Amino acid sequence: MRASLRILRDNRRLLVFPLLSGVALVLVVGGVVVPTAVRDWAEPSPSASDVFTVGAGYLLAGFVLTLCSGAMICAVDDVLRGGPARIGASFLRAVRHWRPLLAWSLLNTTVLLAIRQLERVPVVGWIMKELFSAGWALATYLALPAMMVDGLGVAESTRRSARMLRETFTRQVYGSWWIVLPVLLSMVGGFVAFMLGVESNRPGPAITGGAVAALVLTGALLVGATVSAIFRTTLYRDASIAA
Template identity: 30%
Template sequence: MAGKFATSWALVKASAAVLRSDRELLVFPLLSGVATLLVVASFALPLLATGGLAHLHDVTARSGGGFGVAGYALLFLFYLCQYTVIFFFNTALVGAAMMRLDGDNPTLADGLRLAWSRLPAILGYALIAATVGMLLRALEQRAGLIGRWVIGLLGVAWTVATFLVVPILAATDLGPAQAVKESAKLLRRTWGENLIGNAGISMAFGVLFVAIALLGGAMFLASGSHSLAVNGVVAAVFVLAFILLGLIQSALQGIYSAALYRYATVGSAGDGFEATTLAQAFRVKA
């Protein structure tokens, strides 16, 4: 366990070193966050304005949790739009990270240009992911407690199997179905420990998020007698801190996935990553 923790921390530090050398990579998750909020607003605001949200709630209540045909169609369209936006900017981030690992100095335009050139494949993968998400959601609503647990495991398995799809889309001209197969193929050849670095990033930032939340709560309790303006400034500072941490975490995960894909395919992660460290996180089966 100690060895895995050390490897995980080494991968986090290597990803952070790459990010320090190219802070422009933070812009991609920022753009992704803004775009996803716009997608949410484009669905939520019309529903609120027309009373469609209340209608969907009534249909769900009458059917015991089901959305109805119109509800499922709307949810599928929402999934499709959200996944397209997320995969587009993730592809731009991972593509730019791969350029950096090659020793280049990519710009924001370079990453966006790469993602735009992969748009048909990104749309196809978003369609596949939305379909899988809808099927799992529909099955979960009709399953009992044990069934939901099993479906949850299926969702985790899908996430693991598709972990390298975005790097594959960024690095190759494969179509979406072929990219999913290639991702699963790469993972089947490993012990599954290639997620150590990603888990390390999530764990490290989980601790930071909790620490900031506790600090923020303590400061609010201590400043209870202060003016509303002071409390508002404190709240804004902590919200910005959460947003910044989220951006850094997303960027590090993109960098790590790019390095991991490179190591899995060519045996070298590129600048900033030591082969011995990644070898411990990505061990090929005998």
Template identity: 25%
Template sequence: MGFFDRLSNGWNITMSSFKVLRANKQLIVFPVLSGAALVLIMASFGLAILAAFGFDVEFLESEFFGAESSGSMVLNYGLIFCFYVVNYFVITFFNMALIHCARLYFHGEEVTVSAGLRFSLSRIGVIFSWALFAATVGTILRAIQENTGIVGKIITGLIGIVWSIATFFVVPVIAYENCGPIDAFRRSAQLMREKWGESLGSRIGFGVVNLLAFILLAVVVVALGATVHWALGVAIAVMGAFSIMIVMSAAETIFIAAVYHNVTGTPVEHFNQQLIDGLFEPKN
């Protein structure tokens, strides 16, 4: 399959994802809740650390984050690990809820936010296990990156890319295949090896939509800032950027749900089967 065929397929699959989202606008709630939860949890986390040291920022920086402190490295990476755990847990929890709602829609069942949240709560143990596993990997890569030269940074960067590809299907796998974190990673990587095509055409589609949306937002912001007031332009820029990010996040998660159900043999009514088959086809 040629590049332009994949470009066309990616665009059509992207549009199909947005079609599902338009039919289920309540799914936007999940990325909103995910972002809000991360902000609140990390703000509380930071406040608790400051309170523990009497809000003495200078002491905290000098004693625990100074380059020469032997204890600073342990605390530093401990905090990074905790951040990763929270980050992976929150994102996986709400992505799983969204993926389950997409599955309900694909099967012609009623889609509700509460149904998605209940499903994620029923899988909270494996979500936490995955968060611990992913946070461990992330912390190790961060430590290697920060304590090696340019070659180490390049290697960890490449490992990070491989990790993101190998974990593409992790959320639906831990949702529906009763796998622990290591088995889920292996299963996700296996699915990608079996169905990996020459390129992920959908990334082009989502990239084009994202670029066009931000260009349109920039035009509106500049126009309002120049003709009305700069403060209005800033407000519209913040709200517009946030809206674009949550819509794109929801649509991409719907895409993952659709492709997962396709590659595991479950028909997906609202997606063109040939397009998805062409997106993930075995390598020669």
């Protein structure tokens, strides 16, 4: 984690990747939600086109996030090799792997949707869903770095990530905890700032508190997403050398 933070400190340009990912996600979701809402307003009963649009938008959003994550991993890999973090070159490198990225996005989306269906199981459904979600996340934590760094396919990347789980499990859990903790603390701090503004019963402090909360949370999410990509790439490279 200290190495990941040092890399971010020396390469602040990496923060652009999660920002672009967020913008692209908003555009995709907006492109799906707005037309669907207009059609629903004109025709309240859902149609087959609405289902197709929502499903296609969901898959497209997953692919966009996967592509941006792959580009960030490529940039981190360049930095770890002693080069600069190049935004355009990293996206071009990720686009050249669009087939495995698309396949991985479809696989990951399908698995997660299937896991969500476990909630329908009475009594233990929620527990089963959480356990399977955590297991899938741990087993595939290094799959995307394997695709971007070593150019592996989806099947081999998933197998390699699962094989590395035994030697990287502790670091995965420990690193993920230290990535999530600042985000949680920023959410609490932002919520406190917002509530203090609201409690003042004046519009000025309320608006200021909301703006502070939004800025703190946005900054924490950007840093957390960037550090997460750096940590995953560094962990994969370290585990590959050890293997």
